[in-house]
Amino acid sequence: MRIGELADRVGVNTKTIRYYESIGLLPEPQRTGSGYRDYADDDEARLVFIKTAQHLGLSLDEIREVLRLREAGTAPCDHVRSVLREQVKEITKRIAALRRLRDELRQLDAVIDGLPEVEGGMCRIIDHVRATAEQVAADGELASTHRR
Structure with a gap:
């Protein structure tokens, strides 16, 4: 399939696909005789994996490490679990900071007129x-x- 079709199937734009190729998250695709990129179903599955991992809060570097582990024959689930646990810790800290900010803004709002x-x-x-x-x-x- 061509890049536009892959982009439509996964819900990303073609620039994203080219970027992922340039940083090594997606392998270089085969080329047609006329030079067009020709993607396989494996490329689609990998792109869906990347987008799903991003949805869970993994950075591109973390996703690269997961892919590297998998390609080395190691099941990356323990690593992913560890990364997700760190995500939970960071989210908990951000929520606490946002609550403090919310309270500060409420207090500020109460005195603004004076x-x-x-x-x-x-x-x-x-x-x-x-x-x-x-x-x-x-x-x-x-x-x-x-x-x-």
Whole structure:
């Protein structure tokens, strides 16, 4: 099949397929007599695998490693499981950070109307956040000086 048909079947664009070839995720396809790329069903299956792995959060480098393990005759499932467990840890950290940010934004929203304009400032909201962060940093430095 030609590159356009493969792209349509898998739901990617042709540039993506060419890129995956250029970085070694997809092998160079056979060529027709007129020079067109000629993909096999194995290429389609590999491309579907790559897209599915990306959906699970694997990076292209991680996918490359999975493919390398498989091509070396090793079942890569233990490796994939390890990568997915790391993904869960990172997602958990990001969720916690997003919750903290959400709470901070809610607190900020509650005081916005009472914030004074700062002369020469761009936006009283951002100026308030900057000033608060500077005060917290200064308080932290002061507290660490007193502990010595």
